[in-house]
Amino acid sequence: MSNEPRVALGIDIGGTKMAVAIVERGGRIIASDQLPTEAGRGFPRAVERLVDASRGLAFRAGIAVADLAGAGIGCTGPLDPRRGTINNPWTLEGWNNVDIVTPLRAALGLEVRLENDADAAALGESTAGAGRGADRVVMLTFGTGIGGGIVLDGRIYRGVGGEHPELGHMHADPAGPACYCGISGCLESVAAGPAINAAARAIGLADGREAFALAAAGDERASGVIARAVSATARVVWEIVHSFLPGRIIFGGGMMDEHFDVFAPEAARKIAAATMVPKERVTVARAALGNAAGVVGAAALAWQEPGA
């Protein structure tokens, strides 16, 4: 139908800032804005500011809110996509089981969908970034934690009961530290930002940043710290290749933006060693959209089948 709306609203909610964008179906951002989250100042206030920002954005873009295909929200979890509730008092102070979908739907007069931010980012990269053209995409986002998003045939994959899998907590290093997830040595416990910082400090460095820099300059002990995270990541890549067997594995997040070339070769070597799967069809790619993946994927939710 030629009258079908071709733009949607994407909202990305993080611990410190929120982004809103009006995005074309193909993933092009028409207009975007950003505002501080200030979760601690109350959830109703945040919703109100999101509504104002969205309306303002649409106005500036010359688009009537009613002409949008819908709105999608990617948010740092835990959250419940089916109920539309966020329950993340750790990162979003005071947001205990808050329903964000109902008030936004009422205020904007649009269908609103909520997803985990790692899933939204994976959908964004699949739609318009490093996952384009692949019908099996797995994205790992490296940050304070390590989030995983799986997109199959353009739809976010969910497990039993619509729940979000946690790829970042697969086994990755037999000698790794205990994690709150329930095992020792999961990927997050070895390769997330804080884990690399801690390992760097343990050998007397200031932080992970210094470890990356010294390792690049050939320092042996710093290289050991980095190698551990690199090898843990490659190991989880192997698990992904032997489970979802995707055509594209995307590494995202600030650390990968900067250090993709440190991580990718080892992952590629691991894949190249595989004999039981069509390894030549699997590639590891750097996320292409940066921070924009969140809003692009959130907007793409407007075109996902309900309940998908």
Next chain:
Amino acid sequence: MSNEPRVALGIDIGGTKMAVAIVERGGRIIASDQLPTEAGRGFPRAVERLVDASRGLAFRAGIAVADLAGAGIGCTGPLDPRRGTINNPWTLEGWNNVDIVTPLRAALGLEVRLENDADAAALGESTAGAGRGADRVVMLTFGTGIGGGIVLDGRIYRGVGGEHPELGHMHADPAGPACYCGISGCLESVAAGPAINAAARAIGLADGREAFALAAAGDERASGVIARAVSATARVVWEIVHSFLPGRIIFGGGMMDEHFDVFAPEAARKIAAATMVPKERVTVARAALGNAAGVVGAAALAWQEPGA
């Protein structure tokens, strides 16, 4: 539609024997037969005998072949479901890249679908066995190798290019032996029949069977051999829970038929330790259909969407 065929033909091809069955849509077997594979006596002969056995079976069941919804084949791989070819000269002597779908389709006048036997078994258990009622099912079949099958919303999951993932080759034991898959310590290298046999012999026992018996009687060294396979299995269960996050994980194959109770508690303990996923929704179950899973799942292929 009341005229829609409610029965289909299921064929299960293994290294030593082949089974044919006429199966209702819900998974009930109406009639079945078995014949030796005798792969080495030629592929055309095997096809001819399958056709004769299928026609004979339909006749005895009082069903016209033309009234069947279609035929499905589960076969020991490697194979290519899209091309309909089997390429497994290792287990099926002389069957190098043979097209089984075209001659069967011509001889029976039915649509014919081909799948990996682990996938067919998983579909069978999902349709009529231990996976009933779950929309996310992962099955591990323990035998000479360890095969994995994934069924999502009643459809066999495939990776890039329609290829079959290899869950049995995920990392499972950091100290495990080298496997032909490309790593050391994959699940198959530690928990498949031959691996347990080898570990049993290494401590002076006759085989895995003796190790299971002695371990049950409290023998410490035999318990060590079994514990290693049990712990490797639990570890891969953790990976499955954090990737596909299925509601049902099924253990199948002869060894699990006999020793499910040795493996299941450790897998359940591992799941119970998880904090990031809805562990209360995930159960480990023993395969319910035994050898029949293959033909039941193969028949169910007749109702899968083409290309699914």
